[in-house]
Amino acid sequence: MAEALGFGHSVKRKEDARFLRGRGNYIEDIKFPGMLWLDIVRSPFAHAKIKSINKEKALATPGVAAVITGADLVPYKLAWMPTLMSDQQMVLPVDTVMYYAQEVAAVIATSRYAAADGVAAVDVDYEPLTPVLNPHKALEPDTPVIRADKQSNRIWHWEVGNRAAVDDELANADVVVAEDIYIPRIHVASMETCGCVAKWDSVEGHLTLYMTTQAPHAIRTVVALVTGHLGLMEHKIRVISPDIGGGFGGKVPVYPGYVLATAASVLTGAPVKWIEDRTENLQADSFARDYHIHGELAATKEGKITAMKMGVVADHGAFDSAANPSKFPAGLFSIATGSYDFQKAFAEVDGVYTNKPPGGIAYRCSFRVTEAVHAIERMVDVLAQKLEMDPADLREKNFIQPEQFPYKSATGWEYDSGNYPAALEKAKSIIGYDALRQEQKEKRAKGELMGIGISTFTEIVGAGPSHTFDILGIKMFDSAEIRIHPTGKVIARLGTKSQGQGHETTYAQIIAEELGIPEDDVAVEEGDTDTAPYGLGTYASRSTPTSGAATAVACRKIKDKARKIAAYLLEAREDDLEWEKGKFFVKGAPDRAKTIQEIAFAAYTNHPQGMEAGLEAVDYYDPPNLTFPFGAYICVVDIDRGTGQVKIRRFVAVDDCGTIINPQIVDGQIAGGLTMGMAPALLEEIVYDENGVNLTGSFSDYLLPTSVETPKWEMDKTVTPSPHHPFGAKGVGESATVGAPPAIANAVVDALAHLGVTNIDIPITPPKVWAILKEKGVAL
């Protein structure tokens, strides 16, 4: 029999078996007899009136079954849908398009090719309007309000902290630094795009919706809320999230295509498939970031930070379709005080409508945490530069010290645990920090450009305690349901949904650790709302902090019952029994033992009178707090004075995510996260022209890192368990995406600091660096 390995073992992934053989089951692989295809007509303008839509030619195209426009949806009250941020979003416009590539009509046909022919044949007559593209301009009083259903282009204003105290400190401090930092619009671009298959059963009045979603249960509830007035109730809706080809936050929102496919299935009575192509994915799906930040820090001349102020204009596009917890329109941007100990902080964010696609979603990071971390980590370097201090020294001087945890931050968070000096020390010693500084000095003397960048970040993940966190009122707990079969084998079902994180393996390891049942004997299932317990899904690094915790707690409930059965079988008192991985034995008589498998069998065949049969438990875990993973990253770059090219020579990442379940999977998450951190730092940006036309609609313009640009990451760990999580884990899927961009940006600025450069906005592309080199007279 296979052994139960549990924590700390690099158990090889269970899910690999199907993926390696081409037997995964992704959305595009799902098909049914008689299935129709849906394709979408999209707007060529960023802002325009729709004068008319002519379907005639499309309907006459061979294979085309139907064409749906906004006007067709109005009688069913489906032209608009609610967003997760209590805004509303057009499914299809009735009279005005709000952004380039917006959905304008849907064509349903017998094949994907016929549907594309139909799309080409739909005639739309537009009257272009002037788009509002700059969010600062959108806030000016004489700029027209772009949304007919709103009074202002300002969606909301959010603030936290003590403005007066901070202003006072900024006015009186020894040293003040200020910087404008723009974090541009980017796109998660998971390798699989979004899509769905909607299957309406008109006899049963039942909808099965196979869709690329990170949060199937929440989606079921949203669908019920949107369609309840049409008689489609929650018990008649089954959402199935099959294998997902990467999510990263992009598969949390509801896109119009999902609603259209559902409407089309009801209309035609056939299953309808919608799969977006890459151009649609990059041009119309929700984007991330787009934060215009003004940061200020006050400090003593010795380098003790005394206050922080951050002001942000956040471009949310035409609809506020971000996926933040309801009470946090700016996500968890208030983590911007970072790893540093000061008690005066103030942050404010204005959300703004512009004629761009909606969003403000994550990009492999917890709600707006990357923006916060980039802002503070850049500002700390700006301060170090002003004080002429080494940025490592400045950080060490300001770190929250290990004995200060739990630490109450100036913006109200209670950090659970941390040891920041240890992480930085480790990173410095691995990379040989002092020698690098020496080398840099020598290179500088020779005119060579080399930079060293540090990022000592703190994340905030695992939402969340339900008293504070909800999405559309649904509390952000998560769940596990574990059933032990008579032969000791297990089925575990969870409210989360893996998109490549390896849940089938890590959840099995938690069960192996807690119950001593071999990983091989555990089947893990997620993503089917008919079978899995309700949960909020996988994003914001919340699976291990919430469903992972629920798994451990459910196992412990099972163990309590198992103890009773063991006591009965061994004719011993319950408190005379001791647990050792996988069995109960009588204290002092280790031979008198019952394994969990024997106990499971007895639970169905020979359980005590008066006890319910079976061995199973459900847990809905409501974390008492968030978790605060952290890390220290150091990056070394060399800049080519001839081309402006930045080359990452080395990158050391020391991460601390608390208890580690599977070291190989954790390192895999970090390596992937580092690469997705490097991407916006050096390569990726969604760009619009002056008419609001998206210029980066393909992978030839929107540059994902390939194996050649990606350096060989050097990864190490410190382990500071979370004191409130059942087994001390904190979550790791996104730390690296959050921590890497400022380390890289800081390294590049550091290479040019002696020339008076204090900030370069990401992505730091060769033309941008070349322009600086030229201006400073050092270009070759």
Place this chain on the structure above:
Amino acid sequence: MNVTININGKEYSDDVEPRLLLVHFIRENANLTGTHVGCDTTSCGACTVLVDGVPMKSCTMFAVQANGKSITTVEGLAQNGKLAPIQEGFHEKHGLQCGFCTPGMMLTSVAFLKKNPHPSEEEIRWAISGNLCRCTGYVNIVEAVQYAAEKMAEAQNG
């Protein structure tokens, strides 16, 4: 138009539109869904298959162009139920997360290792640079290819 394409040793014949892409023939006509589509500009490599042993992006070829040719897809890598060295390598070295890029990555690697059985890390990185992966950061993919190279060398020597 009538085409006959041999995929993983089996003949598939169908009457297709001239514009049908090879990748759609493989996925829909032959019902082999392990080959994926990740872009529409020949950029991502998720659709890579071997056409007469040469790695090709099957989204950039018409089915009719493959008429009479022999194709290997991910479904054809394992032999008699035994994983190929490249598949073993991806499993052992954790070279896949979501698995979407994996079939294309493996087929590119198989063709590359045939030409260059003892590659350096740098050579592997260049060889797979036409295949994008959004999840793994490539470190483990490179190690998976190295693992496969070693396994194949062992098998050859002994």
